[in-house]
Amino acid sequence: MPETASRTALEAVLDTVAAAIGPDHVVRSADPAALLPAEANVSAFAARALNAVLRPGSAEEVRSVVRAFDEHGGARAGLPGLHTVSTGRNWGLGSKEPAVGPVVRLELDRLDAVRDLDVEAGYAVVEPGVTQAVLAARLAGTARMLNVTASSGHTSLLGNLVDRGVGLRRQRTEDLLGLEAVLPDGRLVRTGWWPGTSAGRAVNPYGLGPSTLHLFTQSPLAVITAAVVRLLPRPEAQRVVRLSFGREELPAAVDLIRRWRAGNVVSGVVKIYDTASTATYGGEGGHGYLAHVCVDATAGTLDALAGALVEEARAAGLFGRIAAGEEPAADDTVSKVVQAAYSGSVEFNEDMLASATGTRADLVDAEGKGWIFFLPLIPFTGADTARALALLDTVHEETGIRPGATVNALDADVIDLVVSFPFDRATQAEAAHRALDRAYALFAAAGWAPYRLDSAHGGWGREHAPDAENAALVLDVARLVDPNGTFAPGRYL
Ligand SMILES: Cc1cc2nc3c(=O)[nH]c(=O)nc-3n(C[C@H](O)[C@H](O)[C@H](O)COP(=O)(O)OP(=O)(O)OC[C@H]3O[C@@H](n4cnc5c(N)ncnc54)[C@H](O)[C@@H]3O)c2cc1C
Known part of the structure; x- marks a missing residue:
């Protein structure tokens, strides 16, 4: 479709949308031919062409928006695709950047209802604008807790979950029970487990037969308007043990911690911060590495379990300092965040964000210090961890950007290695992006793949698809669900 015709079509769609959700919730340029001004992001990723921002206030309004774009023919008719954030x-x-442009962005933070909360059964039904701080506060003092992340309390539980983020207890996908998804034709489907339906009262995210639940995580095939999220039983008693060690001890220390995790002596996500990440996230300097392990127990068994673990740690002779149940020092932000977050609290998360980016949540993209993540999975062994850290040394030598590394052991077999690249936005953006590209290349060559992608590496998943036939099948499904290309291509598809 010629440029002018598609612009006219876009204006017509935006008029329809404005009538449905209110003109105040449609941000568009006064000149129909102009794009919206580019917005800064904390990582200095390229801004994609943005035609409008739409802020619907309910699932019904989301349906009207999506239907309007689809009825006008979506990308097939030259319209920009819809890109959704929570x-x-x-x-x-x-x-907020999409992988490709042009797009019209849907922002869903106005959908902020906790639709249902059942502490007894252990689930909550939340909309995209529900932050982890809001739900964590609702659960304080109850027998359930939320699997919170170390990011700001003002981030979306649902947004992080559909991007398959990681909390302090486990990967958020494991908390996922059900999704409410608006499809391109405006249909609203509920997939997975939903309370009060024939799915039964005991939670079963897989249902019977083929499941479409993960068709909509890391996926541009629907706008998600609600999620059913599992709430974890709050352990009766908990103690966090912190262990410091140097680089020479790293392989043996990681292997010992892995034994504890495999034996279920420690629970949740084991966190190990290196010196660089401790310095940027805000913690006690000079440790080398600081591991945080969490012992969950009953009131009567905690001392015995934690005591036995500390004994074993001492006997290993690997750790410079062992702190069991001690309150972190006032300026040890990392330890305060981790200890609180293991028990479902985001009380100190804003301090860590301020330490990492120099500012508060609503200002991070506009004026925060530069920050990029690279997120590969590696096997949970001391040898693999040491090799991975050596690759980061190479990145540092080649680019001058010093990556921070946090080991997030998700279970007894897999580490989510959180690599952060802090940088000066005025002077180091180019070097930081080179460092990111080098990390992608070096880790791929070592046989380690990322589990989440950034907006500059949207094609990575396609280029490195492990099976071509499966990739083709996914594309067939995508065409079936979104034949007009009403949704913009995402980072993963
Ligand atoms: C200091 C620091 C610490 C951090 N710690 C963590 C951590 O511990 N764990 C972690 O996982 N991340 C962490 N992060 C990264 C990030 O801040 C979080 O992942 C955050 O939750 C993501 O932003 P959001 O919740 O606003 O999601 P959004 O940005 O709203 O969503 C993320 C993506 O999901 C998709 N999406 C979102 N909503 C919808 C929807 N309704 N329908 C369809 N698709 C949708 C889109 O592709 C979107 O780009 C950290 C960042 C910093 C700076």
Whole structure:
């Protein structure tokens, strides 16, 4: 479709949308031919062409928006694709930026209802604008807790979950029970487990037969308007043990911690911060590495379990300092965040964000210090961890950008290695992006793949698809669900 015709079509769609959701919730340029001004993001990723921002206030309004674009023919008719964010605080991976443009962005933070909360059964039904701080506060003092992340309390639970983020207890996908998804033709489907339906009262995210639940995570095939999220039983008693060690001890220390995790002596996500990441996130300097392990127990068994673990740690002779149950020092932000977050609290998360980016959540993209994430998975062994850290030394030598590394052991077998590249936005953006590209290349050559992508590496998943036939099948499904290309291509598809 010629440029002018598609612009006219876009104006017509935006008029329809403005009538449905109110003109105040449609941001568009006064000149129909002009794009909106480019917005900054904390990672200095390229801004994609943005035609409009739409802020619907309900699932019904989302349906009207999507239907309007689809009825006018979507990308087939030359319209920009719809790109959805919840709170858009995907810092380090592109924030609100899509993988490709042009787009019209849907922001869903006005959908902020906790639709249902059942502490007894252990689930909540939340909309995209519900932040982890809001739900964590609702659960304080109850027998359930939320699997919170270390990011700001003002980030979306649902947004992080559909991007397959990682909390302190486990990967958020494991908390996912059900999704409410608006399809391109405006249909609203509920997939997975939903309370009060024939799915039964005991939660079963897989249902019976083929499941479409993960068709909509890391996926541009629907706008998600609600999620059913599992709430974890709050352990009766908990103690966080912190262990410091140097680089020479790293392989043996990681292997010992892996034994504890495999034996279920420690639970949740084991966190190990290196010196660089401790310095940027805000913590006690000079440790080398600081591991945080969490012992969950009953009131009567905690001392015995934690005591036995500390004994074993001492006997290993690997750790310079062992702190069991001690309150972190007032300026040890990392330890305060981790200890609180293991028990479902985001009380100190804003301090860590301020330490990492120099500012508060609503200002991070506009004026925060530069920040990029690279997120590969590696096997949970001491040898693999040491090799991965050596690759980061190479990146540092080649680019001058010093990456920070946090080991997030998700279970007994897999580490989510959180690599952060802090940089000066005025002078180091080019070097930081080179460092990111080198990390992608070096880790791929070592046989390690990322599990989340940033907006500059949207094609990575396609280029490195492990199976071509499966990739083709996914494309067939995508065409079936979104034949007009009403949704913009995402980072993963
Ligand atoms: C200091 C610091 C610490 C951090 N710690 C963590 C951490 O511990 N764990 C972690 O996982 N991340 C962490 N992050 C990264 C990031 O801040 C979080 O992942 C954050 O939750 C993502 O932003 P959001 O919740 O606003 O999601 P959004 O930006 O709204 O969504 C993320 C993506 O999901 C998709 N999406 C979102 N909503 C919808 C929807 N309704 N329908 C369809 N698709 C949708 C889109 O592709 C979107 O780009 C950290 C960042 C910093 C700076």
